[in-house]
Amino acid sequence: MSRSTQTAYLCDQCGADFPKWYGQCPACKEWGTLREYKPPARKNSARRHRSPAPPSALGQQSSSRRIPTRLAEVDRVLGGGLLPGALILLGGNPGIGKSTLALQILHRCGLPALYVSAEESADQLALRAQRLQIQTEKIFLSNEAEIQALEE
Incomplete structure (x- = not known):
């Protein structure tokens, strides 16, 4: 399922989110507080397709920055x-x-x-x-x- 069509459920009481609906919030145990939420569609970005940075040794990190x-x-x-x-x-x-x-x-x-x-x-x-x-x-x-x- 693509990110743009995914549905999440947010708890009105505690703000926890879940991939599926529950009658009782698993986080705060309140009943009937989960509401459907559709996250905004993400634009394709070059950042997502960028190759990962090569690892470097911890000793090579500069504190002068x-x-x-x-x-x-x-x-x-x-x-x-x-x-x-x-x-x-x-x-x-x-x-x-x-x-x-x-x-x-x-x-x-x-x-x-x-x-x-x-x-x-x-x-x-x-x-x-x-x-x-x-x-x-x-x-x-x-x-x-x-x-x-x-x-x-």
């Missing part, structure tokens, strides 16, 4: 800065400053970056950036919650 955040404690925790292509997940209680820290890191790096937030709207993030006097020309925002859509 790190991008300093110019925030001393963040650079220390990240081993000297951000690695190009890295995905970093900031976790913590609500209101503790995760979005503020992320915006400050992106601003201090000064490089084009994509900020993905499935929780806050682009307007909320733009207002926070304005309050912090952060230059936003190089920061791009997305509220897309599906990783497959971001890949396109």
Whole structure:
């Protein structure tokens, strides 16, 4: 079955997804909460047909490619800065400053970056950036919650 015609079932209660329908969600055990969902069709991309990169020895990896955040404690925790292509997940209680820290890191790096937030709207993030006097020309925002859509 092709990806464009696949059907999934998402639980309204816990967000778990399954390839087939169940009367009771196997994850949270709630009854009648699975709803049919058709994932968006993926476009053919050259990325999917690219040959895999050849493996390299761990000792051949360079740490000089790190991008300093110019925030001393963040650079220390990240081993000297951000690695190009890295995905970093900031976790913590609500209101503790995760979005503020992320915006400050992106601003201090000064490089084009994509900020993905499935929780806050682009307007909320733009207002926070304005309050912090952060230059936003190089920061791009997305509220897309599906990783497959971001890949396109």
